[in-house]
Amino acid sequence: MIDHVRPAQLSDWFAAAAPQSARAVVLDVREPWELQTASVTAQGFDLVSIPMGELQSRLTELDPARPVACLCHHGARSLRVATFLAHNGFEQVANITGGIDAWSLESDPAIPRY
Template structure:
């Protein structure tokens, strides 16, 4: 089961995930043009951007022992990537439900909606 974490709940998830000593990762799987349209500021996490289609080829760049919360536009792509990561042995994975769109509404209204 993949944790579903709303952007407003992310600080609590990050704090819990970091209790094991590893800095959590927010994996943004949106396309480069989407990253230019709207982005998040790393606060309590490392931000890594890898487009969804590149995840399998770039899996070796990631540490399966670190907690990962996956972000996309609305939450569908990130859910698929989170499930893939869990199948690849990542021990702590969450989907950021509602994606960057809900991030703007709940957490940072300065993030543009597109």
């Protein structure tokens, strides 16, 4: 099942989803130019950047035992990636609803909007 989590609720989702031994992951699936434009800072989670188009060939870089919250610009690409992960054995998956745009509005106004 895929959870839908607003950026402001992400730390609560991590606390509920992550077993004590597994550090949560934010999987940023945006393109490199988007990362240069606006990026989040890993605080209480690990940040992994894999563009959506490369995910299938790089899936082994992710651990299905760790909770993964997927991030894109507004939430559409990340939802597709979250669905893909859920169909490939990842049990704790969330889509960050509203993407980095919402993250800027709700959690960190220093992140540029584009």
